[in-house]
Amino acid sequence: MGLLRSLVMMLLLIWFLWLPGHRAQLPNSEHELDALLQNYAYKALVRPKTGLPYDGDVPPDLIGIKVAALRLRSGSLRRKGVPMYKEFEIPVGVIERPYVERLVLVYQNLGNWSERYYSLAGYTHLAPVLGLLAYNASNLSATNLPVLDIRASGDPLTIKFSDVKSVPDGFVAMCVWFDLQGNPNFSNVASGNECSTIQQGHFAIVVNSTAFPPPSREHGKKNKSKVWIIVGSVLGGLLLLVLLLFLVLWVHKLKERKKMQQMERAADVGEALQMTSVGETKAPAAMVTRTQPTLENEYVP
């Protein structure tokens, strides 16, 4: 019996591990993703030096995304800018609103997650989405911080994308800036890989995708595999249920047979006869091997 029980437990365990609900919940929106990445970027700031960028870790479910955090005094940002922070060139004259004494610039590189969170119907990304968002640096363990509004009062910020896919002949690459609500706004690419901005947000280089296989195909593939996972786990679950049912029935039968054997043995030895009620009266009964005792009056018409 111990073996059977552990077998059942093991089957149940395998089934639970199979269920897709086991995976952690991914952020549902750009906004939720920003909040999560702020949290993870801030974790990299353990006794940080002002003006040095620190790379953060992302949760295992979001592998492919890179984050970093840079803590600055507000005055230093305005007077000196940041010559190079990853792909961002921040000129002098950038001010934040509302004013904070120190701020953290959170950098995001969404890598292969770009299309998932910043897909643009009719366009294909040629470079990953990069984000630059400013937050209050007063409390480095704070979460769900509001994004500060940063604005270039002089020259704009420049974004120098590093791995831009080549543009197909006859098509023109565009810079796209997504505001905090995710609304896109297009501008021209400079020097093949540069975009500029006067404020915070997310940036990418895209091309009108009529030249590419429609991205919906990839989407469909993903959806299909999702459907297959669900169908697979439901079928797997049903199969396991049926197996379990058989197991339970088998165990039940085994138990009954054992009981019966015991009873037969007991009857043969002639001790501890089980009493069964037959009609109104009690009579000794030894099942199967003997004919059932019946009351004579039952035969009387």
Ligand SMILES: *[C@@H]1O[C@H](CO)[C@@H](O)[C@H](O)[C@H]1NC(C)=O
């Ligand atoms: C991005 O790539 C990583 C592995 O490099 C993978 O685990 C992850 O699922 C990918 N993300 C998407 C949205 O495809």
Ligand SMILES: *[C@@H]1O[C@H](CO)[C@@H](O)[C@H](O)[C@H]1NC(C)=O
């Ligand atoms: C893409 O380009 C084609 C032709 O150049 C144009 O007809 C179409 O409207 C464009 N699509 C988008 C989404 O801009």
Ligand SMILES: *[C@@H]1O[C@H](CO)[C@@H](O)[C@H](O)[C@H]1NC(C)=O
């Ligand atoms: C920044 O955070 C500190 C401490 O949490 C708070 O006192 C201050 O009001 C915040 N500043 C802004 C502009 O939110």
Ligand SMILES: *[C@@H]1O[C@H](CO)[C@@H](O)[C@H](O)[C@H]1NC(C)=O
């Ligand atoms: C910083 O934020 C954390 C998390 O919200 C909070 O528990 C803590 O009290 C805050 N510290 C200060 C000094 O405001």
Ligand SMILES: *[C@@H]1O[C@H](CO)[C@@H](O)[C@H](O)[C@H]1NC(C)=O
């Ligand atoms: C988008 O860009 C155009 C000019 O390129 C500008 O007129 C418009 O105000 C911008 N939209 C937003 C929401 O900033």
